[in-house]
Amino acid sequence: MLSQPLFKDILCRDDFKSSAGGAHCFPDLRVGVFEEIVPMGIDPKKVSYKETGIHLSPQEFHKEVEQHLSQASQGQSDTILLDCRNFYESKIGHFQGCLAPDIRKFSYFPSYVDENLELFRNKRVLMYCTGGIRCERGSAYLRSKAVCREVYQLKGGIHKYLEEFPDGFYRGKLFVFDDRYAICSNEDVISACRHCAAPWDQYSLCSSQHCRQLVLACPRCRGEGLTACCALCRDKERAAAAGQAPKEECECTRRRPRVPIERVSQGTLADEKD
Known part of the structure:
Protein backbone atom coordinates (compact mmCIF):
# COMPACT_ATOMS: atom_id res chain seq x y z
CA MET A 1 0.00 0.00 0.00
CA LEU A 2 1.12 3.54 -0.73
CA SER A 3 1.17 5.90 2.21
CA GLN A 4 -1.54 8.55 2.06
CA PRO A 5 0.79 11.55 1.44
CA LEU A 6 2.66 9.69 -1.30
CA PHE A 7 -0.61 8.52 -2.85
CA LYS A 8 -1.88 12.10 -3.01
CA ASP A 9 1.43 13.27 -4.46
CA ILE A 10 1.34 10.68 -7.26
CA LEU A 11 -2.35 10.79 -8.14
CA CYS A 12 -3.24 14.42 -8.61
CA ARG A 13 -5.99 15.74 -10.84
CA ASP A 14 -3.55 16.47 -13.70
CA ASP A 15 -2.63 12.80 -13.97
CA PHE A 16 -6.04 11.69 -15.23
CA LYS A 17 -6.59 11.60 -19.00
CA SER A 18 -9.88 11.11 -20.78
CA SER A 19 -10.68 10.03 -24.34
CA ALA A 20 -13.67 8.73 -26.28
CA GLY A 21 -14.38 5.04 -25.71
CA GLY A 22 -16.38 2.64 -23.59
CA ALA A 23 -16.43 -0.70 -21.81
CA HIS A 24 -16.10 -2.52 -25.16
CA CYS A 25 -12.57 -1.09 -25.48
CA PHE A 26 -11.46 -2.99 -22.35
CA PRO A 27 -12.87 -6.54 -22.60
CA ASP A 28 -10.10 -8.01 -20.44
CA LEU A 29 -9.84 -5.24 -17.85
CA ARG A 30 -8.34 -6.45 -14.57
CA VAL A 31 -7.12 -4.64 -11.46
CA GLY A 32 -3.91 -5.71 -9.75
CA VAL A 33 -0.96 -4.51 -7.71
CA PHE A 34 2.43 -4.39 -9.43
CA GLU A 35 5.86 -3.11 -8.47
CA SER A 185 -6.18 14.53 -32.91
CA ASN A 186 -5.12 15.35 -36.48
CA GLU A 187 -5.73 13.91 -39.93
CA ASP A 188 -2.12 12.97 -40.76
CA VAL A 189 -1.43 9.36 -41.71
CA ILE A 190 2.34 8.82 -41.42
CA SER A 191 2.53 5.02 -41.82
CA ALA A 192 1.60 2.59 -44.58
CA CYS A 193 0.09 -0.81 -45.23
CA ARG A 194 2.89 -3.37 -44.99
CA HIS A 195 1.65 -5.21 -48.06
CA CYS A 196 0.81 -2.51 -50.66
CA ALA A 197 2.38 0.61 -49.05
CA ALA A 198 -0.89 2.56 -49.23
CA PRO A 199 -1.28 5.13 -46.42
CA TRP A 200 -2.71 3.26 -43.43
CA ASP A 201 -2.37 3.48 -39.65
CA GLN A 202 -5.04 1.20 -38.18
CA TYR A 203 -3.55 -1.83 -36.46
CA SER A 204 -5.05 -5.31 -36.30
CA LEU A 205 -3.72 -8.49 -34.74
CA CYS A 206 -1.94 -11.05 -36.89
CA SER A 207 -4.50 -13.64 -37.99
CA SER A 208 -2.28 -16.52 -36.83
CA GLN A 209 -3.58 -17.65 -33.43
CA HIS A 210 0.02 -18.31 -32.34
CA CYS A 211 1.14 -14.71 -32.92
CA ARG A 212 0.41 -11.45 -31.11
CA GLN A 213 2.14 -9.11 -33.55
CA LEU A 214 0.29 -5.98 -34.66
CA VAL A 215 -0.15 -5.60 -38.40
CA LEU A 216 -0.75 -2.56 -40.58
CA ALA A 217 -2.90 -4.09 -43.32
CA CYS A 218 -5.35 -1.95 -45.29
CA PRO A 219 -8.93 -3.15 -46.02
CA ARG A 220 -8.10 -4.05 -49.64
CA CYS A 221 -5.17 -6.27 -48.63
CA ARG A 222 -7.12 -7.85 -45.81
CA GLY A 223 -9.88 -8.57 -48.30
CA GLU A 224 -7.32 -10.40 -50.41
CA GLY A 225 -6.40 -12.59 -47.45
CA LEU A 226 -3.25 -10.73 -46.38
CA THR A 227 -4.08 -10.78 -42.69
CA ALA A 228 -0.90 -12.29 -41.20
CA CYS A 229 2.14 -10.26 -40.18
CA CYS A 230 4.62 -12.25 -42.30
CA ALA A 231 5.04 -15.27 -44.59
CA LEU A 232 5.96 -17.53 -41.68
CA CYS A 233 2.71 -16.73 -39.90
CA ARG A 234 0.78 -17.46 -43.09
CA ASP A 235 2.52 -20.85 -43.09
CA LYS A 236 1.52 -21.25 -39.43
CA GLU A 237 -2.12 -20.84 -40.36
CA ARG A 238 -1.83 -23.47 -43.07
CA ALA A 239 0.03 -25.80 -40.68
CA ALA A 240 -2.60 -25.35 -37.98
CA ALA A 241 -5.35 -26.07 -40.49
CA ALA A 242 -3.50 -29.28 -41.42
CA GLY A 243 -3.15 -30.26 -37.76
CA GLN A 244 0.61 -29.63 -37.64
CA ALA A 245 2.49 -27.91 -34.80
CA PRO A 246 3.61 -24.43 -35.97
CA LYS A 247 6.82 -22.67 -34.99
CA GLU A 248 6.40 -20.19 -32.14
CA GLU A 249 8.65 -17.39 -33.40
CA CYS A 250 7.66 -15.44 -36.49
CA GLU A 251 9.91 -13.50 -38.85
CA CYS A 252 8.89 -10.15 -37.37
CA THR A 253 10.10 -11.13 -33.90
CA ARG A 254 13.14 -13.15 -34.95
CA ARG A 255 14.78 -10.46 -37.06
CA ARG A 256 14.35 -7.61 -34.55
CA PRO A 257 17.46 -7.46 -32.31
CA ARG A 258 17.29 -6.71 -28.60
CA VAL A 259 19.62 -3.72 -28.91
CA PRO A 260 18.84 -2.15 -32.29
CA ILE A 261 20.67 0.56 -34.15
CA GLU A 262 19.15 3.93 -33.39
CA ARG A 263 17.41 5.89 -36.07
CA VAL A 264 16.89 9.62 -36.25
CA SER A 265 13.93 11.16 -38.01
CA GLN A 266 13.22 14.67 -39.16
CA GLY A 267 9.56 14.01 -39.69
CA THR A 268 9.19 10.35 -40.70
CA LEU A 269 10.57 7.10 -39.42
CA ALA A 270 12.78 4.83 -41.47
CA ASP A 271 10.87 2.86 -44.08
CA GLU A 272 10.57 -0.50 -42.36
CA LYS A 273 7.91 -3.16 -42.26
CA ASP A 274 6.50 -4.43 -39.01
Whole structure:
Protein backbone atom coordinates (compact mmCIF):
# COMPACT_ATOMS: atom_id res chain seq x y z
CA MET A 1 0.00 0.00 0.00
CA LEU A 2 1.12 3.54 -0.73
CA SER A 3 1.17 5.90 2.21
CA GLN A 4 -1.54 8.55 2.06
CA PRO A 5 0.79 11.55 1.44
CA LEU A 6 2.66 9.69 -1.30
CA PHE A 7 -0.61 8.52 -2.85
CA LYS A 8 -1.88 12.10 -3.01
CA ASP A 9 1.43 13.27 -4.46
CA ILE A 10 1.34 10.68 -7.26
CA LEU A 11 -2.35 10.79 -8.14
CA CYS A 12 -3.24 14.42 -8.61
CA ARG A 13 -5.99 15.74 -10.84
CA ASP A 14 -3.55 16.47 -13.70
CA ASP A 15 -2.63 12.80 -13.97
CA PHE A 16 -6.04 11.69 -15.23
CA LYS A 17 -6.59 11.60 -19.00
CA SER A 18 -9.88 11.11 -20.78
CA SER A 19 -10.68 10.03 -24.34
CA ALA A 20 -13.67 8.73 -26.28
CA GLY A 21 -14.38 5.04 -25.71
CA GLY A 22 -16.38 2.64 -23.59
CA ALA A 23 -16.43 -0.70 -21.81
CA HIS A 24 -16.10 -2.52 -25.16
CA CYS A 25 -12.57 -1.09 -25.48
CA PHE A 26 -11.46 -2.99 -22.35
CA PRO A 27 -12.87 -6.54 -22.60
CA ASP A 28 -10.10 -8.01 -20.44
CA LEU A 29 -9.84 -5.24 -17.85
CA ARG A 30 -8.34 -6.45 -14.57
CA VAL A 31 -7.12 -4.64 -11.46
CA GLY A 32 -3.91 -5.71 -9.75
CA VAL A 33 -0.96 -4.51 -7.71
CA PHE A 34 2.43 -4.39 -9.43
CA GLU A 35 5.86 -3.11 -8.47
CA GLU A 36 6.04 -1.22 -11.78
CA ILE A 37 3.18 -0.20 -14.06
CA VAL A 38 5.43 -0.56 -17.09
CA PRO A 39 8.43 -2.78 -16.23
CA MET A 40 11.81 -1.42 -17.26
CA GLY A 41 13.73 -4.41 -15.96
CA ILE A 42 15.81 -2.37 -13.50
CA ASP A 43 15.20 -2.60 -9.76
CA PRO A 44 13.42 0.63 -8.67
CA LYS A 45 15.75 0.68 -5.67
CA LYS A 46 18.75 1.01 -8.01
CA VAL A 47 17.23 3.69 -10.23
CA SER A 48 14.77 5.71 -8.18
CA TYR A 49 11.71 7.44 -9.61
CA LYS A 50 12.76 10.40 -7.44
CA GLU A 51 15.70 11.08 -9.78
CA THR A 52 13.62 11.87 -12.85
CA GLY A 53 14.19 14.52 -15.47
CA ILE A 54 12.76 18.01 -15.18
CA HIS A 55 9.02 17.99 -15.87
CA LEU A 56 7.80 20.36 -18.59
CA SER A 57 4.17 21.32 -19.06
CA PRO A 58 2.71 20.81 -22.57
CA GLN A 59 3.14 24.54 -23.19
CA GLU A 60 6.80 24.49 -22.11
CA PHE A 61 7.47 21.32 -24.09
CA HIS A 62 5.85 22.84 -27.19
CA LYS A 63 8.18 25.84 -27.01
CA GLU A 64 11.22 23.59 -26.55
CA VAL A 65 10.29 21.45 -29.56
CA GLU A 66 9.66 24.57 -31.64
CA GLN A 67 13.11 25.89 -30.75
CA HIS A 68 14.74 22.50 -31.40
CA LEU A 69 13.19 22.18 -34.86
CA SER A 70 14.17 25.73 -35.76
CA GLN A 71 17.79 25.17 -34.70
CA ALA A 72 17.91 21.68 -36.26
CA SER A 73 16.91 23.10 -39.63
CA GLN A 74 20.07 25.23 -39.44
CA GLY A 75 22.20 22.36 -38.13
CA GLN A 76 22.66 24.10 -34.77
CA SER A 77 20.56 22.07 -32.32
CA ASP A 78 22.22 20.48 -29.29
CA THR A 79 18.95 18.79 -28.30
CA ILE A 80 17.65 15.26 -28.80
CA LEU A 81 13.89 14.79 -28.89
CA LEU A 82 13.62 11.23 -27.57
CA ASP A 83 10.60 8.96 -27.98
CA CYS A 84 10.91 6.25 -25.33
CA ARG A 85 7.97 4.15 -26.58
CA ASN A 86 8.06 0.95 -28.62
CA PHE A 87 8.62 0.94 -32.37
CA TYR A 88 5.01 0.04 -33.23
CA GLU A 89 3.80 3.06 -31.26
CA SER A 90 6.12 5.63 -32.85
CA LYS A 91 5.48 4.08 -36.26
CA ILE A 92 1.94 5.48 -36.45
CA GLY A 93 2.56 8.77 -34.64
CA HIS A 94 5.47 10.80 -33.28
CA PHE A 95 6.86 14.30 -32.79
CA GLN A 96 8.55 15.86 -35.75
CA GLY A 97 12.32 15.61 -35.60
CA CYS A 98 12.32 12.83 -32.99
CA LEU A 99 14.74 10.02 -32.28
CA ALA A 100 12.62 6.85 -32.10
CA PRO A 101 14.52 3.77 -30.88
CA ASP A 102 13.60 0.60 -32.71
CA ILE A 103 12.71 -1.38 -29.57
CA ARG A 104 9.92 -3.91 -28.99
CA LYS A 105 9.61 -3.54 -25.22
CA PHE A 106 10.29 -0.82 -22.68
CA SER A 107 12.53 -3.30 -20.85
CA TYR A 108 14.90 -2.95 -23.84
CA PHE A 109 15.24 0.80 -23.25
CA PRO A 110 18.14 0.53 -20.73
CA SER A 111 20.10 -1.63 -23.20
CA TYR A 112 19.42 0.93 -25.92
CA VAL A 113 20.75 3.74 -23.73
CA ASP A 114 23.83 1.74 -22.73
CA GLU A 115 24.69 0.97 -26.36
CA ASN A 116 24.24 4.60 -27.44
CA LEU A 117 25.72 6.63 -24.59
CA GLU A 118 27.90 8.71 -26.92
CA LEU A 119 24.77 9.78 -28.78
CA PHE A 120 23.54 11.49 -25.60
CA ARG A 121 26.81 12.89 -24.35
CA ASN A 122 26.60 16.63 -23.53
CA LYS A 123 23.15 16.86 -25.11
CA ARG A 124 19.89 18.30 -23.86
CA VAL A 125 17.27 15.55 -24.00
CA LEU A 126 13.55 16.16 -24.36
CA MET A 127 11.84 12.86 -23.57
CA TYR A 128 8.24 11.87 -24.10
CA CYS A 129 5.93 8.84 -23.94
CA THR A 130 2.18 8.15 -24.02
CA GLY A 131 1.09 9.43 -20.62
CA GLY A 132 4.33 10.28 -18.84
CA ILE A 133 4.68 7.00 -16.92
CA ARG A 134 7.59 5.46 -18.84
CA CYS A 135 9.45 8.78 -18.76
CA GLU A 136 9.48 8.63 -14.96
CA ARG A 137 11.71 5.56 -15.12
CA GLY A 138 13.38 6.21 -18.47
CA SER A 139 14.57 9.71 -17.62
CA ALA A 140 15.88 8.50 -14.24
CA TYR A 141 17.88 5.76 -15.98
CA LEU A 142 19.28 8.18 -18.54
CA ARG A 143 20.25 10.64 -15.80
CA SER A 144 21.97 7.86 -13.86
CA LYS A 145 24.48 7.55 -16.72
CA ALA A 146 25.66 11.15 -16.15
CA VAL A 147 26.30 11.85 -19.82
CA CYS A 148 23.51 14.30 -20.68
CA ARG A 149 23.76 18.00 -19.99
CA GLU A 150 20.06 18.17 -19.12
CA VAL A 151 17.12 15.75 -19.22
CA TYR A 152 13.54 17.00 -19.52
CA GLN A 153 10.29 15.08 -19.85
CA LEU A 154 6.79 15.92 -21.03
CA LYS A 155 4.46 15.98 -18.02
CA GLY A 156 1.34 14.00 -18.76
CA GLY A 157 2.85 12.64 -21.95
CA ILE A 158 1.57 12.92 -25.50
CA HIS A 159 -1.99 12.61 -24.28
CA LYS A 160 -1.85 15.86 -22.32
CA TYR A 161 0.10 17.58 -25.11
CA LEU A 162 -2.61 16.74 -27.65
CA GLU A 163 -5.27 18.19 -25.35
CA GLU A 164 -3.46 21.53 -25.58
CA PHE A 165 -2.00 21.28 -29.11
CA PRO A 166 -4.10 18.95 -31.30
CA ASP A 167 -2.42 20.41 -34.38
CA GLY A 168 1.01 20.93 -32.83
CA PHE A 169 4.28 19.15 -33.54
CA TYR A 170 2.94 15.65 -32.90
CA ARG A 171 1.72 14.11 -36.13
CA GLY A 172 -0.29 10.96 -36.70
CA LYS A 173 -2.13 8.75 -34.22
CA LEU A 174 -1.46 8.08 -30.53
CA PHE A 175 -1.16 4.36 -29.84
CA VAL A 176 -3.17 3.14 -26.83
CA PHE A 177 -3.09 -0.27 -25.14
CA ASP A 178 -6.71 -1.30 -25.52
CA ASP A 179 -8.97 -2.52 -28.31
CA ARG A 180 -9.00 0.91 -29.98
CA TYR A 181 -5.24 0.63 -30.67
CA ALA A 182 -5.06 4.35 -31.51
CA ILE A 183 -6.73 7.70 -30.94
CA CYS A 184 -6.25 10.75 -33.12
CA SER A 185 -6.18 14.53 -32.91
CA ASN A 186 -5.12 15.35 -36.48
CA GLU A 187 -5.73 13.91 -39.93
CA ASP A 188 -2.12 12.97 -40.76
CA VAL A 189 -1.43 9.36 -41.71
CA ILE A 190 2.34 8.82 -41.42
CA SER A 191 2.53 5.02 -41.82
CA ALA A 192 1.60 2.59 -44.58
CA CYS A 193 0.09 -0.81 -45.23
CA ARG A 194 2.89 -3.37 -44.99
CA HIS A 195 1.65 -5.21 -48.06
CA CYS A 196 0.81 -2.51 -50.66
CA ALA A 197 2.38 0.61 -49.05
CA ALA A 198 -0.89 2.56 -49.23
CA PRO A 199 -1.28 5.13 -46.42
CA TRP A 200 -2.71 3.26 -43.43
CA ASP A 201 -2.37 3.48 -39.65
CA GLN A 202 -5.04 1.20 -38.18
CA TYR A 203 -3.55 -1.83 -36.46
CA SER A 204 -5.05 -5.31 -36.30
CA LEU A 205 -3.72 -8.49 -34.74
CA CYS A 206 -1.94 -11.05 -36.89
CA SER A 207 -4.50 -13.64 -37.99
CA SER A 208 -2.28 -16.52 -36.83
CA GLN A 209 -3.58 -17.65 -33.43
CA HIS A 210 0.02 -18.31 -32.34
CA CYS A 211 1.14 -14.71 -32.92
CA ARG A 212 0.41 -11.45 -31.11
CA GLN A 213 2.14 -9.11 -33.55
CA LEU A 214 0.29 -5.98 -34.66
CA VAL A 215 -0.15 -5.60 -38.40
CA LEU A 216 -0.75 -2.56 -40.58
CA ALA A 217 -2.90 -4.09 -43.32
CA CYS A 218 -5.35 -1.95 -45.29
CA PRO A 219 -8.93 -3.15 -46.02
CA ARG A 220 -8.10 -4.05 -49.64
CA CYS A 221 -5.17 -6.27 -48.63
CA ARG A 222 -7.12 -7.85 -45.81
CA GLY A 223 -9.88 -8.57 -48.30
CA GLU A 224 -7.32 -10.40 -50.41
CA GLY A 225 -6.40 -12.59 -47.45
CA LEU A 226 -3.25 -10.73 -46.38
CA THR A 227 -4.08 -10.78 -42.69
CA ALA A 228 -0.90 -12.29 -41.20
CA CYS A 229 2.14 -10.26 -40.18
CA CYS A 230 4.62 -12.25 -42.30
CA ALA A 231 5.04 -15.27 -44.59
CA LEU A 232 5.96 -17.53 -41.68
CA CYS A 233 2.71 -16.73 -39.90
CA ARG A 234 0.78 -17.46 -43.09
CA ASP A 235 2.52 -20.85 -43.09
CA LYS A 236 1.52 -21.25 -39.43
CA GLU A 237 -2.12 -20.84 -40.36
CA ARG A 238 -1.83 -23.47 -43.07
CA ALA A 239 0.03 -25.80 -40.68
CA ALA A 240 -2.60 -25.35 -37.98
CA ALA A 241 -5.35 -26.07 -40.49
CA ALA A 242 -3.50 -29.28 -41.42
CA GLY A 243 -3.15 -30.26 -37.76
CA GLN A 244 0.61 -29.63 -37.64
CA ALA A 245 2.49 -27.91 -34.80
CA PRO A 246 3.61 -24.43 -35.97
CA LYS A 247 6.82 -22.67 -34.99
CA GLU A 248 6.40 -20.19 -32.14
CA GLU A 249 8.65 -17.39 -33.40
CA CYS A 250 7.66 -15.44 -36.49
CA GLU A 251 9.91 -13.50 -38.85
CA CYS A 252 8.89 -10.15 -37.37
CA THR A 253 10.10 -11.13 -33.90
CA ARG A 254 13.14 -13.15 -34.95
CA ARG A 255 14.78 -10.46 -37.06
CA ARG A 256 14.35 -7.61 -34.55
CA PRO A 257 17.46 -7.46 -32.31
CA ARG A 258 17.29 -6.71 -28.60
CA VAL A 259 19.62 -3.72 -28.91
CA PRO A 260 18.84 -2.15 -32.29
CA ILE A 261 20.67 0.56 -34.15
CA GLU A 262 19.15 3.93 -33.39
CA ARG A 263 17.41 5.89 -36.07
CA VAL A 264 16.89 9.62 -36.25
CA SER A 265 13.93 11.16 -38.01
CA GLN A 266 13.22 14.67 -39.16
CA GLY A 267 9.56 14.01 -39.69
CA THR A 268 9.19 10.35 -40.70
CA LEU A 269 10.57 7.10 -39.42
CA ALA A 270 12.78 4.83 -41.47
CA ASP A 271 10.87 2.86 -44.08
CA GLU A 272 10.57 -0.50 -42.36
CA LYS A 273 7.91 -3.16 -42.26
CA ASP A 274 6.50 -4.43 -39.01
